[in-house]
Amino acid sequence: MRIILMLIKKEFLQVFRSPLLMSILIVAPMVQFILFPFTADYEIKVLDIAFIDNDNSTLSRQLIEEFSSSTHFRSKGMIDSKSYADQLMKADKIDFLVEIPLNFEKNVMGQQGTTIAITANAINTVKAGIGCGYVQTVIGDYLKETAENSGMSAFSDNAQLFTTNIYWYNEQMNYKNLIVPGILVILVTLIGAYVTALNLVREKEIGTIEQINVTPIRKWQFLLGKMIPFWILGMAEFIMGLFLMKLIFSITVQGSIPVLLTITAIYLFVMLGLGFFISAVAENQLQAMFIVFFLFIVFVLLSGLFTPTEGMPEWAKFINYLNPMSFYMDVIKKMVLKGCEFSDVKIQTITLSVMAVILNTAAILSYKESSK
Amino acid sequence: MQSIVAKDLTKQFGTFTAVNHINFEVEKGEIFGFLGANGAGKTTAIKMMSGLLLPTSGDALIGGYSIRTESKQIKKHIGYMSQRFSLYNDLTVFENMQLFGTVYGIPPKELKQRINNSLEELMLLDKKNSLVASIPLGWKQKLAFATAILHRPEIVFLDEPTSGVDPIVRREFWKLIYQAAAQGITIFVTTHYMDEAEYCHRISIMSDGCLKLIGTPDELKQQMGVNSIEEVFVKFVNR
Amino acid sequence: MKELRMILYKELIHIVRDKITLFLVLAIPIMLVLLFGFTISTEIRNAKVAVLDQSKDSQSVALIDKISSSGYFQVVAYPETESEIDRDFKEMDIKLAIIIPSEFEHSLEKEKIATLQIINDVSDLNVASVLNNYLQAITHDFITEYNHKGSESGTVEMVTNMRYNPEMNSVYMFVPGIITLIMIIVTALMSSITLAREKETGTMNMLLITPVKKVYVIIGKVIPYMCLSLISTAMIILISVFVFKMPVNGSIWLLLLLCIIFMFTAASFGMMISAISKTQIDAMMVTMMGLFLPTVLLSGFLFPLDNMPMFFQVLADVFPAKWFIIAIKDVMIKGSGFFDIWKYLGILILMAIVLITISLTNVDKRK
Numbered sequence: 001m002r003i004i005l006m007l008i009k010k011e012f013l014q015v016f017r018s019p020l021l022m023s024i025l026i027v028a029p030m031v032q033f034i035l036f037p038f039t040a041d042y043e044i045k046v047l048d049i050a051f052i053d054n055d056n057s058t059l060s061r062q063l064i065e066e067f068s069s070s071t072h073f074r075s076k077g078m079i080d081s082k083s084y085a086d087q088l089m090k091a092d093k094i095d096f097l098v099e100i101p102l103n104f105e106k107n108v109m110g111q112q113g114t115t116i117a118i119t120a121n122a123i124n125t126v127k128a129g130i131g132c133g134y135v136q137t138v139i140g141d142y143l144k145e146t147a148e149n150s151g152m153s154a155f156s157d158n159a160q161l162f163t164t165n166i167y168w169y170n171e172q173m174n175y176k177n178l179i180v181p182g183i184l185v186i187l188v189t190l191i192g193a194y195v196t197a198l199n200l201v202r203e204k205e206i207g208t209i210e211q212i213n214v215t216p217i218r219k220w221q222f223l224l225g226k227m228i229p230f231w232i233l234g235m236a237e238f239i240m241g242l243f244l245m246k247l248i249f250s251i252t253v254q255g256s257i258p259v260l261l262t263i264t265a266i267y268l269f270v271m272l273g274l275g276f277f278i279s280a281v282a283e284n285q286l287q288a289m290f291i292v293f294f295l296f297i298v299f300v301l302l303s304g305l306f307t308p309t310e311g312m313p314e315w316a317k318f319i320n321y322l323n324p325m326s327f328y329m330d331v332i333k334k335m336v337l338k339g340c341e342f343s344d345v346k347i348q349t350i351t352l353s354v355m356a357v358i359l360n361t362a363a364i365l366s367y368k369e370s371s372k
Numbered sequence: 373m374q375s376i377v378a379k380d381l382t383k384q385f386g387t388f389t390a391v392n393h394i395n396f397e398v399e400k401g402e403i404f405g406f407l408g409a410n411g412a413g414k415t416t417a418i419k420m421m422s423g424l425l426l427p428t429s430g431d432a433l434i435g436g437y438s439i440r441t442e443s444k445q446i447k448k449h450i451g452y453m454s455q456r457f458s459l460y461n462d463l464t465v466f467e468n469m470q471l472f473g474t475v476y477g478i479p480p481k482e483l484k485q486r487i488n489n490s491l492e493e494l495m496l497l498d499k500k501n502s503l504v505a506s507i508p509l510g511w512k513q514k515l516a517f518a519t520a521i522l523h524r525p526e527i528v529f530l531d532e533p534t535s536g537v538d539p540i541v542r543r544e545f546w547k548l549i550y551q552a553a554a555q556g557i558t559i560f561v562t563t564h565y566m567d568e569a570e571y572c573h574r575i576s577i578m579s580d581g582c583l584k585l586i587g588t589p590d591e592l593k594q595q596m597g598v599n600s601i602e603e604v605f606v607k608f609v610n611r
Numbered sequence: 612m613k614e615l616r617m618i619l620y621k622e623l624i625h626i627v628r629d630k631i632t633l634f635l636v637l638a639i640p641i642m643l644v645l646l647f648g649f650t651i652s653t654e655i656r657n658a659k660v661a662v663l664d665q666s667k668d669s670q671s672v673a674l675i676d677k678i679s680s681s682g683y684f685q686v687v688a689y690p691e692t693e694s695e696i697d698r699d700f701k702e703m704d705i706k707l708a709i710i711i712p713s714e715f716e717h718s719l720e721k722e723k724i725a726t727l728q729i730i731n732d733v734s735d736l737n738v739a740s741v742l743n744n745y746l747q748a749i750t751h752d753f754i755t756e757y758n759h760k761g762s763e764s765g766t767v768e769m770v771t772n773m774r775y776n777p778e779m780n781s782v783y784m785f786v787p788g789i790i791t792l793i794m795i796i797v798t799a800l801m802s803s804i805t806l807a808r809e810k811e812t813g814t815m816n817m818l819l820i821t822p823v824k825k826v827y828v829i830i831g832k833v834i835p836y837m838c839l840s841l842i843s844t845a846m847i848i849l850i851s852v853f854v855f856k857m858p859v860n861g862s863i864w865l866l867l868l869l870c871i872i873f874m875f876t877a878a879s880f881g882m883m884i885s886a887i888s889k890t891q892i893d894a895m896m897v898t899m900m901g902l903f904l905p906t907v908l909l910s911g912f913l914f915p916l917d918n919m920p921m922f923f924q925v926l927a928d929v930f931p932a933k934w935f936i937i938a939i940k941d942v943m944i945k946g947s948g949f950f951d952i953w954k955y956l957g958i959l960i961l962m963a964i965v966l967i968t969i970s971l972t973n974v975d976k977r978k
Binding site: 020024028031035036038039044045046089090092113114115116117118119120121122123124125126127128129130132133135136137139140161162163164165166167168169175177178198202282283284285286287289290291293294297298301302304306307308310311312313316319330333334337338339340341344 | 631632642643646649650655657658697701702719725731733738739740744751757769773774777780781783784801892900904914920940
């Protein structure tokens with residue numbers, strides 16, 4: 001016990017004496033909290049739209065007017081030629097082009113049927129997909145309104161099905177409410193895996209670990225002595241993160257905070273185990289960094305923070321069962337935004353615990369005091 | 373009683389044989405010098421004996437324990453000072469000694485006293501709370517040695533402890549070695565300074581992984597018919 | 612020149628000897644592209660939904676059928692009361708709940724109007740938007756069929772044309788980003804770390820006391836990593852073209868020129884970083900915080916720049932990634948020619964010149 005306490009003290013002394021580590025631990029979360037929510041904004045807010053009006057009728061002008069009043073669109077006005085529109089799209093000046101056909105008004109009023117062409121810049125598939133939905137909604141709503149106002153019999157003869165939406169778990173519809181808890185996850189992951197992996201490999205590289213290895217110290221003592229300090233730091237970071245979240249973004253944890261802390265504690269052990277396992281395998285800091293970096297990107301992208309997990313193929317979903325971050329991200333979303341209880345995240349907790357045990361066992365087994 | 377008994381100790385890295393069936397014995401309290409050109413296999417041998425490397429074949433008994441099967445026991449009874457300075461640069465002198473002392477299980481009160489005594493002997497008391505990074509290399513080496521024998525091991529392995537330090541510090545360092553030997557600690561030291569070899573009770577010369585010569589400095593000089601160990605070495609290498 | 616060759620040769624040996632690192636550098640980009648290409652999709656399939664059917668008549672059943680057979684939704688729960696819906700959101704992870712009003716069939720028949728209530732989980736806004744779009748389309752189809760208007764005559768049809776990416780392939784969006792990241796990591800990070808490692812282990816001093824010019828030492832360190840990153844980039848492009856059918860609409864030579872220029876810019880960042888950092892961890896942190904993070908956040912690769920506050924938009928201009936991503940998208944996808952992108956090339960070259968000048972004046976200073 002005394003040995004472990006001594007090792008913990010040693011680690012803390014080193015952390016507090018290293019200006020670099022201190023700046024990572026204190027500055028990094030600040031930077032992330034300030035930078036991410038303002039930049040990592042995936043929400044489709046404003047779409048630049050332009051029109052080619054071949055009809056130039058009251059109806060077509062009103063339709064175009066309708067877009068200007070929508071909050072989703074920023075109208076870039078009327079365009080005369082298709083080739084100019086192409087140029088604008090190529091230069092990223094417009095995201096959407098709506099083309100109203102000749103005789104639009106006449107055909108609509110006469111119920112002849114007509115076609116509106118919508119062109120989207122689809123390099124960004126999210127923007128194009130969601131934006132198209134918005135465009136169609138604006139046009140659809142307008143036509144419905146026109147039909148009702150003009151009392152066109154054919155339209156009123158038909159039954160109509162409307163939808164109204166109610167928004168839960170993020171009533172203000174604020175994208176920050178998703179990204180900010182996501183930052184907490186990234187923060188805890190980086191402290192857990194990145195900092196510890198590099199720390200241990202560094203001892204290997206500068207040779208201090210040799211001096212430890214000739215002592216009668218037990219592997220588990222040494223690893224615990226390394227783990228506990230970073231575990232404490234990780235928890236401190238997390239709690240600091242919760243405060244920043246409340247302070248800057250007024251996001252309050254809806255669920256139980258003790259449960260959230262408990263699961264975070266388990267998740268940290270998963271990441272610490274992973275970090276140590278990597279440092280046992282890697283020969284130098286460069287390798288350790290590459291491995292952690294690769295895993296980190298894969299974890300984040302599969303975690304569902306930036307892209308929906310529902311669209312993934314089955315095998316990718318299967319890989320995701322091995323991704324601790326996706327379980328933890330799930331827990332964070334549920335606990336912070338939805339206000340779930342422990343029973344709702346039981347499976348995630350159990351999975352994370354199992355991962356923690358496996359990874360830490362692997363770390364202890366692969367850590368070699370003597371080499372072959 | 374023998375402190376170290378090496379029996380056909382061998383280490384291969386792939387096809388390269390770093391240590392090739394070496395046999396020797398070291399008496400308790402003896403200062404045993406391990407000489408050899410760079411790359412002769414000295415560090416590999418010392419790493420095997422201190423439990424950092426597993427031998428490919430053969431065995432060695434350290435304080436009666438086998439390095440193959442009882443390395444846990446061995447670790448309690450040995451001290452080790454690596455070729456590369458490997459105390460923590462970002463800890464103070466005291467913190468380093470406290471860390472390693474605790475790891476070896478010295479009770480806190482006694483540890484404090486031992487550290488103070490040892491620092492006093494080294495005349496490092498005023499540097500007690502300085503970061504190790506800030507003290508000169510010669511002092512660092514002395515500190516590393518003091519730390520390696522803080523837990524009063526039976527045997528201490530020193531891998532080129534004086535490389536890169538000035539002659540005055542080297543002399544002081546050997547004084548420390550003699551003091552330790554006088555307390556009954558067996559000293560196993562590698563070096564490539566031939567004058568240091570003269571200080572040893574017995575020396576062995578290693579080349580290409582094999583142990584070529586072994587004996588007291590005087591014996592070896594007589595055997596080769598020369599006046600200094602340096603000449604022994606040169607003659608031997610040229611052969 | 613002979614000296615430079617010697618340094619190059621030495622660095623090459625280092626790279627080839629460290630097989631694990633070499634493997635990581637070459638394999639990671641490929642694995643990332645394959646993984647992203649196959650997994651990242653903005654399309655959502657089989658989203659879990661709950662339906663609270665208050666009328667349970669033939670029309671409501673038909674509507675539910677239509678929703679669950681669309682492939683977009685999977686009805687996993689039939690709550691009885693509204694309070695049960697909350698449980699379903701929390702326990703079953705449903706993404707939305709649909710409430711069908713009572714007397715649904717009757718309303719459609721007699722009043723010619725009915726309203727569905729949809730409850731969205733907007734903890735992820737984009738998912739909610741996408742699902743709402745799907746649902747709109749399904750209800751539209753449903754009511755059209757109900758009105759026996761299969762032919763759709765008399766209605767206004769909307770034809771959408773997905774320009775540049777007709778199949779809505781997400782690969783288009785992130786391949787330019789991945790290329791950027793890989794180039795920055797391999798060129799800037801690797802070269803700055805290995806330079807820092809030489810400083811840390813002291814071998815740098817050995818090199819610097821030799822008569823070899825310092826500039827050569829640095830350049831000799833950087834060039835091999837530039838080559839590595841070019842190989843990685845070529846592999847990424849080959850995979851995206853042959854596996855994910857991404858087009859190269861512009862000139863392949865222009866693309867190559869663009870990549871080489873960006874590589875110089877990235878390498879000059881690496882030299883700059885190694886000039887200011889003493890240890891590997893320093894170099895790593897500076898690259899991560901000062902180069903990698905801004906590249907991810909401020910390049911427009913993942914997050915649209917026009918959403919950001921003005922300050923960040925201006926900040927984004929300072930980093931090379933934004934310009935490179937615009938240019939590479941233009942060349943690969945839009946088929947732009949040299950005269951469309953020369954501005955961006957100029958910016959990248961300018962950045963490289965400024966950075967190299969700064970770091971070289973730094974290297975020659977004796978401390």
